[in-house]
Amino acid sequence: KRSTTGTTEYSIFDKRTSENGFDTHGKIAQKIKRRCMKVLGFDEYIEGHTDGLQILRYNKTTAYTPHMDYMTDRTGTELHDYDSAHRGGNRFATILLYMSDMGEKDGGETVFSEAWPPEVPESERKSMSRALKELRASGDASMLKSGSWEEKMVATCRSKLSVRPNSARAVLFYSQHPSGAEDESSKHGGCPVLGGEKWAANLWVWNTPREGFEGSPVKEHIARQQAESGMVTQTNQPTQLKATFRNTGKDSAFKTAELYFDESGYWGKLGHDDPPLVAYTYEGHKWNIKVGDNFVKQFVIGASPVQEFLV
Numbered sequence: 083k084r085s086t087t088g089t090t091e092y093s094i095f096d097k098r099t100s101e102n103g104f105d106t107h108g109k110i111a112q113k114i115k116r117r118c119m120k121v122l123g124f125d126e127y128i129e130g131h132t133d134g135l136q137i138l139r140y141n142k143t144t145a146y147t148p149h150m151d152y153m154t155d156r157t158g159t160e161l162h163d164y165d166s167a168h169r170g171g172n173r174f175a176t177i178l179l180y181m182s183d184m185g186e187k188d189g190g191e192t193v194f195s196e197a198w199p200p201e202v203p204e205s206e207r208k209s210m211s212r213a214l215k216e217l218r219a220s221g222d223a224s225m226l227k228s229g230s231w232e233e234k235m236v237a238t239c240r241s242k243l244s245v246r247p248n249s250a251r252a253v254l255f256y257s258q259h260p261s262g263a264e265d266e267s268s269k270h271g272g273c274p275v276l277g278g279e280k281w282a283a284n285l286w287v288w289n290t291p292r293e294g295f296e297g298s299p300v301k302e303h304i305a306r307q308q309a310e311s312g313m314v315t316q317t318n319q320p321t322q323l324k325a326t327f328r329n330t331g332k333d334s335a336f337k338t339a340e341l342y343f344d345e346s347g348y349w350g351k352l353g354h355d356d357p358p359l360v361a362y363t364y365e366g367h368k369w370n371i372k373v374g375d376n377f378v379k380q381f382v383i384g385a386s387p388v389q390e391f392l393v
Contacts, residue, residue, distance in 0.1 A: 191246050195269050326391070
């Protein structure tokens with residue numbers, strides 16, 4: 083579907099013309115998300131610290147103007163506290179995965195609009211006017227309207243720091259300074275595709291549990307207002323519990339076991355040689371063990387804040 087923007091009320095943005103979808107619990111998505119968390123130094127995988135894996139498709143001429151992944155409450159009325167420089171939580175890292183090979187003149191780069199290419203001497207940096215003049219002379223973007231935001235963005239992509247997509251290449255960048263303050267140098271965009279088709283995926287990782295998960299930071303005055311009005315908020319929802327699933331290796335029937343939430347949410351491998359799996363879940367939730375094509379065992383989460391289940 084057409085890509086959208088926003089925090090709670092997602093809307094179409096005329097300068098984001100790509101298409102996207104999310105995969106939260108598919109087998110491949112779970113593997114990628116866990117690997118990304120390891121790259122970032124997390125000791126364990128915590129679902130609430132990530133968004134779903136976003137899958138992106140850019141057809142010819144489509145693009146996304148430079149933007150921040152760091153989220154902002156523009157109205158000041160949202161419950162979640164996004165101010166990560168203090169007690170809030172926000173996206174602190176983005177891992178962008180490329181699934182297409184783009185040629186030198188095919189466009190589709192990821193551009194960091196506030197940064198210059200490190201290998202270009204300051205005296206040789208291109209101004210926007212020069213970059214536009216060279217672009218028009220080349221004819222590479224002749225399919226774009228002269229003076230359009232897309233054409234200007236191609237010029238930005240050819241003058242500022244940009245990364246060309248190649249299959250299996252990944253880009254990691256941070257949206258926060260070590261202090262938690264927003265790092266505006268992470269402003270980036272998806273350059274217009276001039277030839278072929280671009281596929282990519284990205285994972286956003288948060289410095290705290292994101293909105294809707296136990297432990298996510300909230301604005302206390304908004305929480306009080308919502309509680310007084312009788313609204314159900316994350317401050318008065320059921321408590322999230324920690325469940326650890328471990329294979330003891332004693333029963334050969336579970337040598338190639340896999341863990342699922344209910345029967346559709348793949349969580350990970352839980353065979354004899356696999357590490358324990360941790361999930362933050364709720365009382366009454368059902369977790370299932372699958373071997374081959376069959377579900378062979380079920381665990382029901384109890385009331386204890388920390389629980390362990392063995393196969």
